[in-house]
Amino acid sequence: LELKMDVYYCEKITAVLLKSRTGEFDLQSILFLKLRGLGICDLGCIGECVNLERLDLSGNNITNLASLASLRLLSVLNLSANRITNLEPLHNCENLQNLNVAGNYISSVENLHCLVSLRKLESFRLKDNTYNYTNPVCRNSSYRTVVLEMFPNIKVLDGERVVGRGSELYQLCKDIDDTIKAGSYKNGQLVEHPSCKPWVEDTYWEIKRSNNAIIEEAYKQFNDVLHECRLLNNRASHVISQTERSMSLKKQSKQYAI
Numbered sequence: 389l390e391l392k393m394d395v396y397y398c399e400k401i402t403a404v405l406l407k408s409r410t411g412e413f414d415l416q417s418i419l420f421l422k423l424r425g426l427g428i429c430d431l432g433c434i435g436e437c438v439n440l441e442r443l444d445l446s447g448n449n450i451t452n453l454a455s456l457a458s459l460r461l462l463s464v465l466n467l468s469a470n471r472i473t474n475l476e477p478l479h480n481c482e483n484l485q486n487l488n489v490a491g492n493y494i495s496s497v498e499n500l501h502c503l504v505s506l507r508k509l510e511s512f513r514l515k516d517n518t519y520n521y522t523n524p525v526c527r528n529s530s531y532r533t534v535v536l537e538m539f540p541n542i543k544v545l546d547g548e549r550v551v552g553r554g555s556e557l558y559q560l561c562k563d564i565d566d567t568i569k570a571g572s573y574k575n576g577q578l579v580e581h582p583s584c585k586p587w588v589e590d591t592y593w594e595i596k597r598s599n600n601a602i603i604e605e606a607y608k609q610f611n612d613v614l615h616e617c618r619l620l621n622n623r624a625s626h627v628i629s630q631t632e633r634s635m636s637l638k639k640q641s642k643q644y645a646i
Contacts, residue, residue: 399449401432423448424466431455445470446488453477467492468513468521476502486511490546491521497534499525504538511544518547 398405401423403415412418415436425447434443435455442464443456450470456462457477462484469491478484479502487503490513494500503509512535515522525531536542536550543551 397427399427400430401428401434403433403436406433406437435459456481463508468516469519473499475499479503479505482506482508484509488513488516490514490516490523491519492523494523494525496525497528497531497538500535500538506539507541509539510542512539512542513544513546515546 405423406415406418406421407413409423410418410421415433416439418437418440420442421437421440422444424444428445428448428450431445431450431452432455434440435458438458439461440459441461443459443462444466446466446468448470450467450472453467453472453475454477456465457480459481460483462481464486465478465481465484466488468488472489472492473494475489475494478487482505484506485508487506487509494514514531514535515526528534532545535545543549
């Protein structure tokens with residue numbers, strides 16, 4: 389039982405832990421690594437995984453990121469739900485494209501200046517409403533505007549697409565949702581609305597037959613073709629069943645009793 393706890397709960401990352409989790413003998417061969425929720429405080433020898441491309445360290449107790457400075461090939465990094473205040477070591481991770489630091493202690497936008505050199509960064513998350521993760525910096529109502537100005541190449545911020553395909557539709561839906569929420573309250577109290585009525589009559593969506601002779605003839609021809617297809621399907625099913633029956637009888641006739 390104690391050995392099992394050591395494998396699944398470890399305060400410091402060791403070579404033994406990395407090899408047992410990945411099955412790789414050489415730390416430089418590790419490309420993907422998931423160490424979520426292990427109670428890790430010390431990143432230990434993680435810096436020796438110099439070819440690491442994807443790393444998940446979410447749900448731990450990490451405070452110091454110095455060991456990540458050598459991971460220059462890292463493209464996806466999840467550090468959510470830790471105890472991080474300083475992101476300085478990440479400025480060396482020049483290939484970083486996706487960074488999640490939601491649920492930490494990033495106090496101000498000044499703490500983000502060290503990441504400006506990450507030209508490939510496209511997705512950045514400081515807040516995650518799904519898990520109720522945030523950072524003190526998110527309390528500033530203008531932090532999104534400042535972050536987007538600091539990182540002009542970002543396409544997704546806090547899980548919301550800000551540029552590219554779908555961004556305009558997303559913003560429109562968000563504006564509509566905000567408007568509805570704003571209209572639901574008056575003087576801080578929820579306004580009760582009378583039961584809504586449909587915009588159109590109940591029969592509005594019913595298919596109406598046209599009086600046009602051409603359309604009526606098209607309906608008739610379509611129904612005739614559909615009827616013929618059903619007959620052909622029935623005939624084909626009948627022929628197939630007869631063939632299968634005859635083949636099974638032939639197989640049985642070749643069996644001899646001894």
